[in-house]
Amino acid sequence: MQQKSADHLVVFDFETTGLSPDMGDRAIEIGAVLIENGKITDRFQQVMNPGIRIPLFIENLTGITNAMVKDARNNAVVMADFYEFIAGHNLVAHNASFDERFLRAEFRRIKKYFSGGIACSLLAARRIFQLAPNHQLATLAQYKNLPNDGIYHRALADAEVTAHLWLSMLDELREHHNIETLSFGFMHTLTKTPKHQLKQLYAQQQVKSAIA
Template identity: 45%
Template sequence: MLPIAVIDFETTGMSPGQGARATEVAIVLLESGKVVDRFQSLMKTGAWIPPFITELTGITNAMVQEAPEAASVMRDAARFVGDAPMVAHNASFDSKFWQAELALADTPAPQPFACTVLLSRRLYPQAPTHKLGPLVQHLGLPRAQRAHRALADAEMAAALLARMQHDLATQWQVPAADFALLQGLQRCALKALPQWLQRQAKAMPPTAPTTTAAQASPQQMCLLFN
């Protein structure tokens, strides 16, 4: 299965269309349910970080003043991702910053996105919430001690995606939950989900099992997400 890049941004606000800029980016490269590489950096944009954002993330104006320039960071991030498709928890947020920051760096952003919020609403409709930290805890996955930092959140989103791929294989007999399937799944109406997944399972050849986050022992978990 081809790698998927799981991304998270920390920012000065909600939308680049309202003048918000990124303060930190992290990307976790996930392949066959296992983390194979990571990228993380603060970035200097010149934008002011409001106090409530600093309280939420711990990222201060002084920290980003010492960081690399945003354009350089984003070009490095784009090289790291390459042609891999991307996933984020609330992708409508992160994809806008990915595209906006790369545009400012004169770098194309052709990567398609899928959203683990939308996917979790299909696969775990009974979860009490689909916010990242509580959902990860609900599913018994590793939860970062310091949320609202880009790498910690990207790690949790990657663990969530690996769990989804495992559950699709074991509960729905979909042997290869690749990016194309994830994109179709997030668009599928909840009531039509069983029939849609049954069709996908019949259309795919079986694959050899792999160890994912949902199956791993504590010792194996360190190998998957460290």
């Protein structure tokens, strides 16, 4: 895991042909934003040709059609570029277990391995925004009045909203829990901490912040 602050990382999102790379599903779009010092400074977005047919359900859900990907670059080329984009950074995704499975599956196909950390903004939101109606991305965007264009199930749009959600959670921890020093490692730990142990975790981090 890269030892960096929680406001210096890449937020990413995949659109895919289905739910499981183990069942032969492939990525059809990757979107990502680079956050540096709490600001979005760069973006990455590519539709890609997975070499298999996109189901009609996915076409209707995402708007990404077989015709759109027909002349797109293939997954191997796009993922090689993405590997360079994320080099040296930790990652965040909403419902990260899904996106991580596809990230690692696509990288295995091109003999690449990602060694950084991957944190889940959904799990973090369940702990930080406990009063939200639910923790779906669209609901959280409305709940926190996050910048968005109303488009969901497109990779870059979802990554942008997730980035704003992540930064909103960092602000919440600073303002309401008096935690100034927010490392990626702390945020990753927070996503794994049971809710009844959060007060203790926050207290420990407040002491570390005061010493830092």
